[in-house]
Amino acid sequence: MELLRKIGQILEANDIPYQLENPAEGHYLYRTVEEMRDAGMTPDNVVLDLFFDFKNEAVFLGMIRIPHKLRGRNIGADIVRLMKEYAIENHWVVILESAPENLLFWQKMHFSSFMYETYGFWMMGYGAKSKLIFKVKWTQMKKHLYANVE
Secondary structure (H helix, E strand, C coil), X not given: CHHHHHHHHHHHHCCCCCEXXXXXXXXXXXXXXXXXXCCCCCCEEEEEEEEEECCCCEXXXXXXXXXXXXXCCCHHHHHHHHHHHHHHHHCCEEEEEECHHHHHHHHHCCCEEEEECCCCCEEEEECCCCHHHXXXXXXXXXXXXXXXXX
C-alpha cells in the first residue's frame, strides 16, 4: 500500500529505525528500537498504529508517537498530512481517539470532534462532510477494533 511506503519514507528521512508489522488483516504497527514512556500509557516501542477498515472506507489511527529526542520537528504532523491526503484521494475518513490534552493538536490538523466516549476520550474525524458520517463509521468500526476487549 502506497501510504504505508510513504510513512516509512518519513521515518527513514528522520533517522527513525522501524519495523512494520501486520498482526491482523488491515492492522499495521510501526515499531522502533526505542521504548517510549508517556504519561498514561504503557511503555512500548510503537510509533504508529493503524487499522484500515475497507468495508467502511475508514482508517483508524490508534496511536502516533514519535521518539522523545525527535519530537517538535513536525514528523507526526507530516505523517498525519499523508493520512489526510490518503483519505481525500480515496474518499475515506480518518478516525481517532484523542485525550483531552491533545485536542488542540488535532483541531490544528483540521480534525473535528464528533463524540465523547465514556472512558474519557474524544472521538475525532477527518474527511467527511458531516459529523453523523463519522459517528456511523465509528460505530461500525468499533465492533471490529474492540471485539476481543472485555
